[in-house]
Amino acid sequence: MERGPATRSGTGAPVPELWGGVECTINRVGEDYFSQLERSGHLQRITDLDAIAGLGIRAVRQPVLWEQVAPDGLPRAGWDWVDQRLLRLRELALEPIVGLVHHGSGPRDTSLVAPCFPEKLAAYAGAVAARHPWVRYYTPVNEPLTTARFSGLYGHWYPHGRDGPTFWRALYTQCRATVLAMRAIRRSQPAARLVQTDDLGRTWSTPRLAYQADFNNHLRWLSWDLLCGRVDRSHALWGWLVDCCGADPDEVLWFTGNPCPPDIVGINHYVTSERFIDERLERYPASSHGGNGRERYADVEAVRALASPTGGIGPLLQEAWARYRLPLAITEVHLHAPREDQLRWLAETWLAACAALRSGVDLRAVTVWALLGSHDWHCLLTRCDGHYEPGAFEVRGGTLRPTAVARMASQLAAGRPPAHPVLSGAGWWRRPDRLLHPPVELPVACPPRPATGEHRAPILITGATGTLGRAFARICVERGLDHRLLHRGELDIADPASVREALAHHRPWAVVNAAGYVRVDEAENDHARCFRENTDGPAHLAAECARTGTALVTFSTDLVFDGAHREPYLEDAAVAPLNVYGLSKARAEELVLERHPGALVVRTSAFFGPWDRHNFITCALQALRAGEPFHAASDLTISPTYVPDLVHACLDLLVDGESGVWHLTNGDAITWADLARRAAKVARTGTASLRPCPVAHLRLAARRPGYSALGSGHAFAMPTLDDALARCLGMGEGAAAPAPH
Missing domain, CATH: 3.20.20.80 (Glycosidases)
Structure with missing residues (x-):
């Protein structure tokens, strides 16, 4: 040193x-x-x-x-x-x-x-x-x-x-x-x-x-x-220290006689x-207002107010x-x-x-x-x-x-030198959306910051019409991640030629597979389509991504388990699906990791979020607010997942280069009926019309495990369910979730 x-x-x-x-x-x-x-x-x-x-x-x-x-x-x-x-x-x-x-x-x-x-x-x-x-x-x-x-x-x-x-x-x-x-x-x-x-x-x-x-x-x-030892009577702050702070001159001068540079x-x-101060208080929130005894001004982060970084x-x-x-x-x-x-x-x-x-x-x-x-x-x-x-x-x-x-x-x-595909993008402190206040031009231009990367390679996202695919695209925009959201006409994951052509054209550094067949009960009578989209498609993506050295994240489900446990399933638990949908996902996990050992396979469960009006929590609250009966299973235990948190977590893990099977949920093991109650409590909505019932009462075509809560053995955690519910319901259905800065 x-x-x-x-x-x-x-x-x-x-x-x-x-x-x-x-x-x-x-x-x-x-x-x-x-x-x-x-x-x-x-x-x-x-x-x-x-x-x-x-x-x-x-x-x-x-x-x-x-x-x-x-x-x-x-x-x-x-x-x-x-x-x-x-x-x-x-x-x-x-x-x-x-x-x-x-x-x-x-x-x-x-x-x-x-x-x-x-x-x-x-x-x-x-x-x-x-x-x-x-x-x-x-x-x-x-x-x-x-x-x-x-x-x-x-x-x-x-x-x-x-x-x-x-x-x-x-x-x-x-x-x-x-x-x-x-x-x-x-x-x-x-x-x-x-x-x-x-x-x-x-x-x-x-x-x-x-x-x-x-x-x-x-x-x-x-x-x-x-x-x-530089603070003496000629120092710019001498008068302020002595007159306004009550500093004893001998205390200040002690350092000139005892320097310790x-x-x-x-x-x-x-x-x-770096801060910016402005006397035009009306431009800024009251929490930023202050003053010096001579005049009032707002004190804000410069990055949030200056037109140029x-x-x-x-x-x-x-x-x-x-x-x-x-x-x-x-x-x-x-x-x-x-x-x-x-x-x-x-x-x-x-x-x-x-x-x-x-x-x-x-x-x-x-x-x-x-x-x-x-x-x-x-x-x-x-x-x-x-x-x-x-x-x-x-x-x-x-x-x-x-x-x-x-x-x-x-x-x-x-x-x-620092190297990672994401360095081609601008940090949030450089992007236009950093501004929280009317932009201010400084009279003197600031020196430029060093550029961290040049080559741009996107993240390819499949499933343009689905909740998860749209959520990934939305949050990639918030996080400044270059991406391409593709529909089936642009990339049919179950067609090897289509997969090969799309990867060759876009040259992504990573692929997020948010496509798939999600109708659990209809899958019981639609085996061929379910397996084509949930098993063959991810397997083809894995093979091509492995060939091109492209990172891959794909999604699985808690329904790969049979419910015999009564404590959260960890990633290494044996799979034993009870229905066709779960079987298609279990087989996909096996094929994906066999063909691309570096792939990230995320098991998750029970989506809810601000951008999908058909999820369980939105439907439950609409019914409860209207006083209409809402039936929810009281004997199925799941671990709910807030979609924005899931997307942020997956992107972090993708950037980290993680691989293998990961469980990502908002933690709590809870029944569907209790989830409706907890959401109603956060939303301050009555539950008089909630009808807890056994799953048999719902007459679902596909068998569900009685207990499929997911735990994790990894050093990683998403926010708690209560925290997620508060953010989701506080935002209001349809609002955007802010990316963490």
Whole structure:
């Protein structure tokens, strides 16, 4: 790490190192602590480190968090977890960048505004270094400026301040603690290096608010400026700190006499890091309205308001290098978005970093952040909503599943350029539909962002007249995925010549087979057509996709099971269909995986959604609202599936390159009658006309398994049924489901 970029691309050009990090925040809200390490299960799995090392990365931002290790003081500290993890990192030849406080406020006997915080953190830092004197890289306090804002200005985290004095106290405390911690660390490891992180963005504005944007753009450097000893009476923020924040001049000047400049300036940058402020309040929602005491203005994400995208992180790297002339690293790269946009964000950041390096910036590394994903950042960690964002690994289910982000990380770590078919598309921050407000043209054009790909290969979707095919096409549009939706006249999946011709013409990178025969009861007397569409068609697609190296996802059903179980069926359960439809699907599974072992076969069940007025829930609610009798089986247990969630999940898995049999549903094992009741409750509709009944009462031609709920053995989960029902019914029938950004 000392020598700077040590990896070279295939062309021989130097490229940054690749680092990694696990989202590890322990923040306090009121009297409650929220631990990302607990939520991800990382506390219990030392084997996570082996999986991380397998990516080929050089260094890891390793949490050794004060609140976790010594919540009751140093004499009662529990070191086992730390000792085991650091030893394993050393065995794996991974350089740890040890973090001591990550958006935290310390144990309960201190806080960001407590005078004892700096000395107590320094004592803890010294103890860590004494136990592990071989560790060279430290981040005593992650993002002190951002944490001071969230804890002292915005009131999100403890001590929930909303004023300048609390902001300054929190920032001063963290920066002083950093200086003292590094002194204590260097007593055991004189060569210890400070990697000081903070969020770096930029504020844009209307001409009238240029003065406020200028202030904001000075403020973004404040934590680094303090540590570098640059904040004196000539600093642009001196008057504000002393007059508005009540800062003691001697406290501010303490840093000029005790400088602790970072050995590496760690830049964290997110799509929300760049802001736009506008005095025209009527253009923006009330939640964005604020002010500076002089005038009112709206503060929104620049990406949602500027007519042209900003230059992203590239220009920010140039600014940071020009300001400090210190080595830089991008210490967090993460985006909460569908998988293809996660890849586009990482690729774009990597290419910007490479360009900065070529221009003479001493850029050491790019860090793939939130390797295990993160929980509840959508509400800034103020609640436990169970909202999970995957990262390089998916951890739901308690095991690690590599995503496409992990595969791209391995490419970058090996010095190869980012590559994936989805890179030909534009990330959502580049697309016109990113705008939530009237677009604003800036007087000066922003530098262009690096392009991440050129060759365009679509996803081919069969079944243009079906619910599932149309849903895939709709969500591909939302997610910026190039696709072609074909009807039978353009692609007859049961005709090998038609399949071959369509793939040769469109040259897709993936095929989604949403075509098929879906009339379960009619299939009992229509064997030939059912097997032609459900068995022969997928088998022909599999053979041709295997020949051309094309990814394939096709669909199966819970009706491949006989209902003998009384707990959810996992993917490896033996199939034993009771009806012709189930038999056609079971045979298709066998043929598809025999001909194309890399295919993805998704079993699912009991569709409902906003774009099909003939699904069970829509029909049930229409009848119940009208007071008409609605009969629903009370002895058939299924696992309902919300179509938009299914489509998003399938696209993520397709991008990830997954294969084999997967069960995807919204989880709950429930009877049809209880599903009608639950939907009615969410829709606030009475159930007086609901008629639960045995399935025999419905006189269906095809036998159904009494229990066909699907579970999964994979580290992947869709949203809960209650969550899906709330979104579906809150949208109203026929409305569009937003893709997650």
